[in-house]
Amino acid sequence: MILTTAGAQFDELFAAGGSLDPHPLYKELRTREPVFWSEGTNAWVLTRYADVRSLFASEDKFAVLHGEAGATIHGKTLLQMRGEEHRKKNAVVAGQIRNVRRLRGDLTNLVEGVVGELVSTLVETDSTVELRSALTGALPLAVVCALLGIDRPGELRDWYRDLANAGVENLIGDADRHTAGLRALHRFEAVIAPVIDSVRSQPTDNLLSALAQAEYEGVPLPEEELTTLAGFLLTAGVETTDRTLASLLYLLGTRKDDWRRLQNDPGLITSAIAEVLRFDSAVQGVGRMALVDAEFTGVPVRRGERVIGLIGSANRDERVFADPDSFRLDRFADTADSQFTPRGRLVTFGAGPHQCTGSLLAKLELSTVVRELLTRFTDIELDPATPSITGVMLRSPERLIAHLVPRT
Numbered sequence: 001m002i003l004t005t006a007g008a009q010f011d012e013l014f015a016a017g018g019s020l021d022p023h024p025l026y027k028e029l030r031t032r033e034p035v036f037w038s039e040g041t042n043a044w045v046l047t048r049y050a051d052v053r054s055l056f057a058s059e060d061k062f063a064v065l066h067g068e069a070g071a072t073i074h075g076k077t078l079l080q081m082r083g084e085e086h087r088k089k090n091a092v093v094a095g096q097i098r099n100v101r102r103l104r105g106d107l108t109n110l111v112e113g114v115v116g117e118l119v120s121t122l123v124e125t126d127s128t129v130e131l132r133s134a135l136t137g138a139l140p141l142a143v144v145c146a147l148l149g150i151d152r153p154g155e156l157r158d159w160y161r162d163l164a165n166a167g168v169e170n171l172i173g174d175a176d177r178h179t180a181g182l183r184a185l186h187r188f189e190a191v192i193a194p195v196i197d198s199v200r201s202q203p204t205d206n207l208l209s210a211l212a213q214a215e216y217e218g219v220p221l222p223e224e225e226l227t228t229l230a231g232f233l234l235t236a237g238v239e240t241t242d243r244t245l246a247s248l249l250y251l252l253g254t255r256k257d258d259w260r261r262l263q264n265d266p267g268l269i270t271s272a273i274a275e276v277l278r279f280d281s282a283v284q285g286v287g288r289m290a291l292v293d294a295e296f297t298g299v300p301v302r303r304g305e306r307v308i309g310l311i312g313s314a315n316r317d318e319r320v321f322a323d324p325d326s327f328r329l330d331r332f333a334d335t336a337d338s339q340f341t342p343r344g345r346l347v348t349f350g351a352g353p354h355q356c357t358g359s360l361l362a363k364l365e366l367s368t369v370v371r372e373l374l375t376r377f378t379d380i381e382l383d384p385a386t387p388s389i390t391g392v393m394l395r396s397p398e399r400l401i402a403h404l405v406p407r408t
Contacts, residue, residue: 006033011040014171018391022284023325026313035299041171043287043306044299049317049347051296052309055288057352059083062288062307064354076225077232079354085216090357092214093233096147096207097361107364114142115369119376123406128383131400132246133157139369140241143361147207147237148230149195156191156234159184163231164239164394171287171308171393185231192230196223207233233358241362243282243396244273245369247389250397251276251327253382258329263374270336272329273366277315277339277348279327284312285393286350312395314347321345337363379405 064079145153162184199209316324340359349356383401
């Protein structure tokens with residue numbers, strides 16, 4: 001490998017515990033060294049949009065990491081499945097959370113009910129609130145638990161983040177994070193086991209039941225795989241939406257003109273959500289394993305080597321997005337809905353066969369809660385103790401302490 005300062009600078013982001021803003025470095029590297037080797041992550045790192053999109057779209061050349069640092073801790077999930085297996089099993093999930101009829105019907109009813117309850121509680125709270133616990137995490141957690149048939153989401157609230165932190169955030173293989181993730185996984189297995197038994201014997205209309213009744217090659221999915229899929233859906237469906245909403249509220253809290261503009265023009269809400277997904281996406285990078293020899297911007301990558309696509313850098317590539325370091329509410333005013341589909345320019349949801357299946361559900365959750373907040377509150381006042389957006393592979397404010405001013 002050719003070791004350069006780029007790799008050392010990138011590794012320093014992890015060494016600093018995610019406290020450094022990575023975007024100035026990414027901007028420099030897109031020009032100076034768009035592909036470099038990172039000793040800390042044992043991987044080639046891609047910073048330019050074209051390379052990152054090509055990495056994600058090429059399922060036949062690059063596989064999702066499995067059983068190593070940076071991989072999901074659950075085991076083999078939909079991400080690691082390829083070809084016909086992925087297509088068939090993902091279709092079961094898509095039928096539950098991407099179906100237009102369901103999105104406009106029972107899923108809208110579910111999301112609106114959860115949002116209404118959470119926001120009503122905030123209206124009654126005449127003090128500062130930690131919104132990641134009270135809202136941004138509570139919303140997707142309640143929705144995913146309803147889809148899985150878990151009736152006590154509070155049992156999962158304290159440790160579901162450990163599952164995510166042990167995966168994509170742990171590209172450097174931190175042993176403590178891995179141990180915490182395994183501990184959380186065992187707790188989740190204890191919660192989900194009786195739920196799986198129940199839907200096996202008495203099918204319902206939820207997502208876990210649909211998976212439990214599905215077959216692949218004429219055989220029902222085994223309990224171990226159902227547990228793995230459920231755990232993956234929990235982290236994928238909660239952590240990303242939680243962090244995205246937290247970052248958006250942080251940005252609106254520090255940009256009062258944007259808050260007022262959205263109040264006056266709620267038609268920009270979907271564009272604002274797409275913009276935060278571009279500006280500082282919850283997941284900043286994803287790893288792959290090269291299945292063949294390949295090349296990115298003139299740099300050869302050999303079969304068996306790891307490659308990291310930096311979503312956070314690609315979404316600020318000046319070759320694709322004008323004025324990329326500015327947060328602009330109306331950037332996607334004419335194309336907002338398409339950003340949540342394969343037609344969009346964002347690489348936040350991936351590309352190719354593994355394009356995120358839950359993107360439309362995330363849009364529904366995020367747009368519903370933002371619209372309700374703008375309707376019920378005149379302002380969001382961030383407490384000085386609220387930290388800024390931080391993190392390397394997973395980014396958001398770690399806490400969001402705020403006072404929401406109700407309409408009188």
